[in-house]
Amino acid sequence: MTNILQNYRRVALFSILAIVPLLLISNSVISYGQTNTTNATNQTSTSGGPNSGLIKLIDSGILMIKSGDNEGAKKSLLQAESGLEDKPNVSGAEKHIEASLKALKDNDTNGALTHAEEAKKGLA
Structure with missing residues (x-):
């Protein structure tokens, strides 16, 4: 045993x-x-270009929208928008961020994501 x-x-x-x-x-x-x-x-x-900081803010906003944190996304997108105010050559991106913020206000997450992605493309 x-x-x-x-x-x-x-x-x-x-x-x-x-x-x-x-x-x-x-x-x-x-x-x-x-x-x-x-x-x-x-x-x-983010390749480190002149708009990489703004792209990071938009990326952060996109991730927050996807996770359901609309308030955090608004803050991130508002920071990106304020960074775009001094750059007239990227006004299309600024308009897309404004549209994304409006969509968030209206609880339209798909619209907010679409416009945030378009703003990001306009900065790349």
Whole structure:
């Protein structure tokens, strides 16, 4: 009986010692892949041009709209709009942000997203 119990303990111990490193390795591989994908997305969406700060504000507003935080989206889009006031060559983007804010006021999230995306395209 003691021999069976010792064998059971050995099998359990070796199983744990084999499984734990595999779990740690698989988790780090998944995390590494997610981090690289996120960084690649951020680098392609904002290339560091003259309007990158405004694009980041619009991106933030878009994410907030998608998450249901309309008040946060309004704040972000209002900041982007105030940054566009001194730039007459991007008046189309400013009009789209104004339209996005109006759509948010009317609880039209699809319209708000559409106009925010168009404003972002106008700045890229």
